[in-house]
Amino acid sequence: MAVFVFIEHREGKLMDISFEALSAAQKLNDEVIAVLSGENVGDLAEKVVKYADKVIVVDDPKIDTNNEAYTRVLDELIKKEMPKVVIMGHTSMGMDIAPAVAIDLGLPIATDVVKISKDGNIKVTRSIHNGKVLADYYLKDAETYIITIRTGEFSAEELSEKNGKIERVDSPLKEEITNKKFVGFVQPEVGGVDITQADILVSVGRGIKDKENIPLVEELAKIMGGVLSCSRPIVDYGWLPKERQVGTSGKTVKPKLYLALGISGAFQHVAGMKGANMIVAVNKDPKAPIFSVAQYGIVDDVLKVIPALTQKIKEIKG
Amino acid sequence: MMEVEETNFDELYEVYACMQCGKCTGSCAVSLRSDFNIRELMRIAILGNNEDVKEHEEIWDCTSCGICTVRCPRDLKPSEVIVGLRSILVEEGEVPSTIRDALESIGNNNNPWGRPKSKRADWMKDLDVEVKNLSEGDEAEYLLYIGCTASYDTRIQKVSRAAVHVLTKLGVDFGVLGEEEPCCGSEARMMGESGLFEMLVEDNMNLFKDFGISKIITLSPHAYNTFTTDYKDYKKRLEEEGIEIPNLELDVKHYTQFLAELIEEGRLTSDMMNEFNKTVVYHDPCYLGKRNNIFKPPRKVLSIIPGINLVEFERREDRSLCCEGAGGRMWSEGTGTGERNAVIRVRDANTLNAEIITVACPFCLSTLEDGRSTAGYEESMEVKDIFEILDEVLK
Numbered sequence: 261m262a263v264f265v266f267i268e269h270r271e272g273k274l275m276d277i278s279f280e281a282l283s284a285a286q287k288l289n290d291e292v293i294a295v296l297s298g299e300n301v302g303d304l305a306e307k308v309v310k311y312a313d314k315v316i317v318v319d320d321p322k323i324d325t326n327n328e329a330y331t332r333v334l335d336e337l338i339k340k341e342m343p344k345v346v347i348m349g350h351t352s353m354g355m356d357i358a359p360a361v362a363i364d365l366g367l368p369i370a371t372d373v374v375k376i377s378k379d380g381n382i383k384v385t386r387s388i389h390n391g392k393v394l395a396d397y398y399l400k401d402a403e404t405y406i407i408t409i410r411t412g413e414f415s416a417e418e419l420s421e422k423n424g425k426i427e428r429v430d431s432p433l434k435e436e437i438t439n440k441k442f443v444g445f446v447q448p449e450v451g452g453v454d455i456t457q458a459d460i461l462v463s464v465g466r467g468i469k470d471k472e473n474i475p476l477v478e479e480l481a482k483i484m485g486g487v488l489s490c491s492r493p494i495v496d497y498g499w500l501p502k503e504r505q506v507g508t509s510g511k512t513v514k515p516k517l518y519l520a521l522g523i524s525g526a527f528q529h530v531a532g533m534k535g536a537n538m539i540v541a542v543n544k545d546p547k548a549p550i551f552s553v554a555q556y557g558i559v560d561d562v563l564k565v566i567p568a569l570t571q572k573i574k575e576i577k578g
Numbered sequence: 579m580m581e582v583e584e585t586n587f588d589e590l591y592e593v594y595a596c597m598q599c600g601k602c603t604g605s606c607a608v609s610l611r612s613d614f615n616i617r618e619l620m621r622i623a624i625l626g627n628n629e630d631v632k633e634h635e636e637i638w639d640c641t642s643c644g645i646c647t648v649r650c651p652r653d654l655k656p657s658e659v660i661v662g663l664r665s666i667l668v669e670e671g672e673v674p675s676t677i678r679d680a681l682e683s684i685g686n687n688n689n690p691w692g693r694p695k696s697k698r699a700d701w702m703k704d705l706d707v708e709v710k711n712l713s714e715g716d717e718a719e720y721l722l723y724i725g726c727t728a729s730y731d732t733r734i735q736k737v738s739r740a741a742v743h744v745l746t747k748l749g750v751d752f753g754v755l756g757e758e759e760p761c762c763g764s765e766a767r768m769m770g771e772s773g774l775f776e777m778l779v780e781d782n783m784n785l786f787k788d789f790g791i792s793k794i795i796t797l798s799p800h801a802y803n804t805f806t807t808d809y810k811d812y813k814k815r816l817e818e819e820g821i822e823i824p825n826l827e828l829d830v831k832h833y834t835q836f837l838a839e840l841i842e843e844g845r846l847t848s849d850m851m852n853e854f855n856k857t858v859v860y861h862d863p864c865y866l867g868k869r870n871n872i873f874k875p876p877r878k879v880l881s882i883i884p885g886i887n888l889v890e891f892e893r894r895e896d897r898s899l900c901c902e903g904a905g906g907r908m909w910s911e912g913t914g915t916g917e918r919n920a921v922i923r924v925r926d927a928n929t930l931n932a933e934i935i936t937v938a939c940p941f942c943l944s945t946l947e948d949g950r951s952t953a954g955y956e957e958s959m960e961v962k963d964i965f966e967i968l969d970e971v972l973k
Contacts, residue, residue: 466952492948493948496921496952497952502911508676508692508908508909509907509908509909509910510911512676512679512692526733526944526948527691527730527731527733527944528908530732531692531693549732549733552732
């Protein structure tokens with residue numbers, strides 16, 4: 261019995277999810293067969309084979325980042341090799357290919373799986389109701405099961421080395437795919453920071469006084485593992501870009517920790533950050549409205565507090 | 579032809595009458611610092627292709643000050659065309675996320691600030707006088723309509739409390755609605771959500787009827803403007819659709835008008851006040867001034883304060899420079915760059931040696947106070963509502 265692992269790669273690089281899928285496959289204690297298809301993928305096979313008993317390589321320029329082509333190639337390989345399980349990531353690519361293969365071949369599919377085990381039958385666990393419930397499912401009898409796994413649930417660190425063999429096969433794709441064309445990759449803006457996704461925000465306001473003091477705050481943010489954000493005047497002064505602005509006319513943020521440095525706490529700013537789990541404010545004015553939403557407050561000049569805080573955290577972190 | 583709820587743009591705004599003279603753009607308070615070009619947008623409305631609208635994100639820059647409408651030589655309403663263009667974007671879901679959140683909050687919480695309805699009366703917590711609550715069976719001649727921003731914004735809550743103090747000292751028979759006070763909807767309409775606004779008109783007219791309210795004093799020029807103009811227009815519109823709106827003749831006054839009348843009647847006089855030896859400049863809010871020609875009442879109120887040195891901006895009354903606080907701009911920065919109008923305004927006040935910029939609008943208070951801090955006049959200048967000054971000087 262064999263387990264297929266569909267290898268995802270993009271622009272000549274293996275995606276992390278491929279190793280996670282290999283890790284999930286290894287847990288089933290069966291022969292792990294990686295399927296590596298695409299154009300000029302030969303070099304990647306060396307890296308994959310380390311963790312697989314076998315890598316089936318299909319090198320075909322017609323595949324060229326086209327999910328329709330990947331689907332047809334995978335269809336043919338499954339028909340030929342008859343694996344017990346096919347594992348791939350629950351990524352945009354996996355979400356495109358896996359259901360198509362399941363329909364093409366009439367196979368059962370389990371998507372967005374967080375755990376796979378063998379308990380007689382194959383048992384999968386899915387997280388439902390917004391993560392409040394974990395549900396176990398037994399898959400009904402079939403020759404082959406298609407499973408997509410949630411990213412980050414299977415650790416690539418648990419992979420054991422197998423150093424199997426590489427097998428090149430002829431592409432089963434006879435003609436160009438014409439109903440779907442790959443147009444190109446669009447890269448997200450370089451340097452774009454999404455402050456709404458940060459767990460720790462170190463936020464500065466007018467109290468910082470001078471643009472030259474921004475690096476002080478940057479250093480503190482870095483050492484805390486946080487991201488720099490700010491109130492509106494800092495953007496008005498041109499000291500930080502608009503994408504860093506917290507408030508009703510900027511971004512609404514909900515970090516685990518919001519450190520407000522020299523921010524008085526105008527209503528429009530507070531409305532954009534009061535959902536934070538913990539708010540710590542530093543301001544020299546004890547009457548500043550920011551203290552009415554902060555759990556902890558320091559009444560002092562931020563320019564004194566910032567270096568002291570940086571120093572202290574450095575000491576703690578060693 | 580573009581349409582808003584199946585009515586075409588020419589029927590609504592007579593866009594075909596526009597001769598593209600550009601006086602609107604020449605007058606515009608935001609084209610000073612952004613690519614916003616109202617003449618060009620009028621052209622787009624004439625050409626009538628919805629796709630063109632989507633390419634102009636600066637449509638959200640408009641502060642709805644209304645100067646284009648005041649000055650249009652053809653008597654058109656370019657500022658209303660912006661509302662129409664925004665409606666198209668709202669209908670198509672092409673709205674900045676911050677605007678979307680504000681509109682959603684009006685629908686869910688009856689205020690654009692994302693604050694719960696249960697906290698709307700929090701501004702009253704620190705009050706040291708009893709206030710009637712018209713939603714709890716109390717009866718009074720006037721409703722003091724506070725509005726969303728003065729209910730929730732901790733700075734502007736002080737104005738609401740000052741208003742209660744002043745009206746109480748003057749013996750006015752008034753009450754508030756506390757937690758039951760609704761959003762007036764002015765900003766919802768300006769952000770292009772006419773459906774939501776219609777709903778508010780219907781709900782609020784019924785609510786006023788249920789609580790026996792017909793005389794209203796507003797803190798905000800925006801509530802004043804919408805109750806006196808938009809509510810009438812929309813009542814007609816809704817009735818044409820077969821929705822029954824209570825036949826209520828609302829008598830609505832901005833508080834500066836109300837206080838000016840008390841002066842006329844001799845119920846508010848200089849004798850009732852302590853000396854106030856400060857240099858004060860009054861900033862005309864657009865929704866009171868440009869949109870409603872209310873220039874004299876606020877000045878009249880200020881002028882009777884003993885000792886006050888009232889100075890004037892060069893750009894005043896219908897030439898007043900918009901502070902950029904309305905038209906949804908509290909929830910959208912717009913594409914503008916460079917110094918904010920509020921900062922320019924504060925610098926102008928500084929050249930007049932003004933110690934206080936006084937306003938009669940919550941948005942103006944918010945933007946100008948921010949501008950004062952940005953310009954670095956925190957120590958030398960204050961921004962206050964007229965109600966706050968009166969609260970200070972009344973014996």
